[in-house]
Amino acid sequence: MSVSGRTHVRACPERTCVGCRKRAAKHELLRVAAVEDACVPDPRGTLPGRGAHLHPDPSCLDLAVRRRAFPRAFRLQGALDTAVLRTFVEERAGLTSTP
DSSP, X not given: OOSSOOOSSOOOOEEEBTTTOOEEXXXXXXXXXXXXXXXXXXXXXXXXXXXXXXXXXXXXXXXXXXXXXXXHHXXXXXXXXXXXXXXXXXXXXXXXXXX
């Protein structure tokens, strides 16, 4: 038995979705990074700089855009383009059809 009270099970890191503001395991959320004036998906988590986390769900993306959560999360001024991010999230959710 451990004296420190720690268990041998590793804790899974949690992050907060900038859209719905609910906490979830890091692997359940999509990391988003700011590149120039655009929000881009960072599924591997390797882009430099601050990141924001988002459920890969169009409703969470809509909430984040409506609340202006991305500029606040990245500590930037002005609006950011979310077209690339929206395409990625909709494809991942299976909402777009490929011809």
